Amino acid sequence: MAPLTAIALSGGIDSAVAALRLKAAGEKLLALHFITGHEPADRMADHHGRLERLAARLGVALAVIDCRGAFQREVVDYFVDSYRLGRTPNPCVRCNARIKFGVVLQQALALGASRLATGHYARKERDAAGRFHLYKGIDRRKDQSYFLARLTQDQLQRAVFPLGRLTKAEVQRQAAEASLMGRPGRESQDICFVPRGDYAGFLTGTGRLTAAPGPIVDVHGRQLGRHRGLHAFTVGQRRGIDCPGPAPYYVVRIDAARNTLVVGSPTDLMAAGCRVSDVRWLQPPVADTLRVSVRLRYRSAEQPARVTIETGPAATVRFDAPLAAVTPGQCAVFYRGEEVLGAGWIESSLAS
Template identity: 35%
Template sequence: MSRVVLAMSGGVDSSVAAHLLLEQGHEVIGVFMRHGEESPVACTVDGKMLLPLVSERPDHKQGCCSASDAEDARRVADNLDIPFFALNLQQEFGRIIDYFVEEYTIGRTPNPCVMCNNWLKFGKLFDYADSVGADFVATGHYARLTPQPSGPPALRRGVDDGKDQAYVLFGVGRELLDRMLLPVGDYQKSHIRELAGHIGLRVAEKKDSQEICFVSSGRHEEFVRAKRPDVDTSGAIVTTDGRVVGQHDGIERYTIGQRKGLGVAMGEPYFVVTIDPEERRVVIGKKEDLARSSLLAGQTNWLIDPPTEPFACEAKIRYNSPPQPATATILPDGRLAVEFEERLFGVAPGQAVVCFEGDRVLGGGWIESSS
């Protein structure tokens, strides 16, 4: 029997993942990751001390990491009769928050969910799994792992195109694929909800979280300003030909491709085309001004042997964007150059570009620039 540490968020996906793992004969330990206050309480499994539990104050609301979500996860664990622990990862979450704030203040669009997967769910959680003698780490992501004739498994898209989350897992270390389990990736979301109802889980109809877990208000600019009250990022709103058409109170309000909430009325649709953090300018233009045919990405991660020659692929530039035919080249300095067959709109520095071959994730990197 394999021991599995399962990241439980209190949602339906990870809850049903626990059920599926039990059905497969695994020993499951449910873990909820919180970034709240420390508690002196600790727990043991097989005589080994686990990380400290966190505060379960009912008023401690933090999006998908709130006390109510922890209670939902705990009830599911009780229902399924599996051990459940809440880990205090306040320091580790602090790293993600710092990254999030810094990216917005330098005019980039961060993706904290990918970083959470890289640093926590498939980072610190593996350290935790090792501490309790677990063989695998599992999550409720809609993605799949399939065996290969040699080497680690292939990471593939989930069968539910509308819920597929393979994009956000591109940064996981290739060496960890052998120890990952993704139980819900072979199912449609509707089936997962049906399963939850069939086995009597209260979270069967719980809505999916749409918020960044540490920005429960949904207003990221307010969060950034609260964290950096002494940083002034206000400046001018200009058109692509340099005409000043307004003023803004902070570049953190904007992202490439944004149309609503620009703060100026142009009489026709205008979009954020570029953000200049040094001059604190937000440049707006018409949709055609957003068109890009290539990009450059750094901090790459590959789940295959990195190709030494240019290769054809399909590339995604955002989680909710469709993959586009492209040619990718790994440069001598390790960065990734991607040339698209057709021009794309809204290529945002700070987001990830992920290369696919069919439904398989090849790898990707973090967008630095586009042209």
């Protein structure tokens, strides 16, 4: 009997074309759609109807997985608690490791599938020793290897990325040729569970975070004004500081212990490196010190750096040239050329 592959079907064009390509390759498919509990209630019925029609068009059975409890614990609570601690979280990295390739993968296995496919733009290969390697998608503007960098070997072993060797334009063309979707809309850049991108409103609305006004100081400790709550800021931010000065101020540091916002000039934002915790290596490091390219946010450019591996598992990253706005809570992803080596969470910056 042919092995069963599950496809995480969101209703969007990428997962639809991923399913289409697997069907064309002769794969036996089961479509899985997971509910987070943060879908717009007034659109749930319409969305489920579209999913059913899409699954029928693809010729696959559709199962709905209730992830509301796990999503709240693993993603939403993490998101809110990070801001409460003065950090800027990355819920998409967290969701891929804990929900899509955690809860959803386990449900897929329980339903008889041996693998889980998604619409991510990334590539995977297996070497002669049986280890799996994660690579960037060939469409550099859509590459999503950054969001997958904290998968384990076991998770990567069961992952399938049918779009890794396609561009977005090719995906749109294949969807149109198969009449899978209507006219594609603009892709949202917002976090899926934050309505209209209103982070501050969402955070205070959860009841887990209370906006607490406090001082705004410069890097020398001189008070410049007052903020309405640290949750409204991230390192590198300029808007919303509202302190008059000879030049614009930028957020340099968020001191949650003292409820203080530290601001300064662009020069004050520069860092020589960062400390990283909970490092997860997809490939075992070959030495205690590695030359890598590091990406500190999804949309930031990779930068050459030296990583020194410490216990914990932790690491110290030193950039070849100083970088601006190194942000605690974000994910530092280490690359060697096209390949993802590993990733960890930024704890603090190193002074330049």
